[in-house]
Amino acid sequence: DGGITQSPKYLFRKEGQNVTLSCEQNLNHDAMYWYRQDPGQGLRLIYYSQIVNDFQKGDIAEGYSVSREKKESFPLTVTSAQKNPTAFYLCASSIRARGEQFFGPGTRLTVL
Amino acid sequence: DQQVKQNSPSLSVQEGRISILNCDYTNSMFDYFLWYKKYPAEGPTFLISISSIKDKNEDGRFTVFLNKSAKHLSLHIVPSQPGDSAVYFCAARRYTGTASKLTFGTGTRLQVTL
Numbered sequence: 001d002g003g004i005t006q007s008p009k010y011l012f013r014k015e016g017q018n019v020t021l022s023c024e025q026n027l028n029h030d031a032m033y034w035y036r037q038d039p040g041q042g043l044r045l046i047y048y049s050q051i052v053n054d055f056q057k058g059d060i061a062e063g064y065s066v067s068r069e070k071k072e073s074f075p076l077t078v079t080s081a082q083k084n085p086t087a088f089y090l091c092a093s094s095i096r097a098r099g100e101q102f103f104g105p106g107t108r109l110t111v112l
Numbered sequence: 113d114q115q116v117k118q119n120s121p122s123l124s125v126q127e128g129r130i131s132i133l134n135c136d137y138t139n140s141m142f143d144y145f146l147w148y149k150k151y152p153a154e155g156p157t158f159l160i161s162i163s164s165i166k167d168k169n170e171d172g173r174f175t176v177f178l179n180k181s182a183k184h185l186s187l188h189i190v191p192s193q194p195g196d197s198a199v200y201f202c203a204a205r206r207y208t209g210t211a212s213k214l215t216f217g218t219g220t221r222l223q224v225t226l
Contacts, residue, residue, distance in 0.1 A: 004155075042218045092155075101158070105154055106154065108153065
């Protein structure tokens with residue numbers, strides 16, 4: 001089955017530790033995105049990538065980093081510089097820059 | 113600055129009746145609008161979309177209306193079913209020529225009661 005997978009579903013980390021969230025898609029989509037959702041808020045764009053080896057900052061990129069070495073994979077690292085890392089993180093992809101975005105199931109990160 | 117607004121955080125509708133979810137936007141550069149449905153602890157699922165050159169798009173029980181002059185769109189669900197109970201997000205797309213970015217509203221929680 002084609003789709004987007006994010007792992008793990010729940011993640012706990014101690015304050016000050018970097019953590020990497022996985023996102024894989026087998027839809028052959030060119031573009032991939034990372035969003036963050038906080039309670040009572042909409043989704044906010046962290047980073048996006050239109051093509052392999054290229055990515056751009058979204059609206060709230062501070063404290064995050066990404067890589068896009070393969071078309072299928074777009075991992076997100078939440079660094080210790082991110083002041084409020086506890087949130088629900090969503091990865092999405094689209095067939096091209098203008099296509100509808102399809103979302104993975106999300107990872108809930110809790111920093112203790 | 114909230115460029116996409118969903119002013120009703122929640123809506124309750126009886127089964128079989130019409131649900132109307134509203135969304136307002138401020139940026140005239142948005143060229144495409146989408147509605148997503150989201151259950152708790154899951155990713156949003158795409159529901160329906162509309163291009164800025166149209167004023168209506170219909171898909172089964174779901175219809176989206178766009179009023180460009182008012183910068184307003186709405187999602188109509190007829191008839192509403194209990195399985196429609198979820199949070200609905202409105203999103204607006206701006207295409208820069210090289211990249212496409214979505215801006216989301218804060219969501220409306222729809223409760224369909226029996």
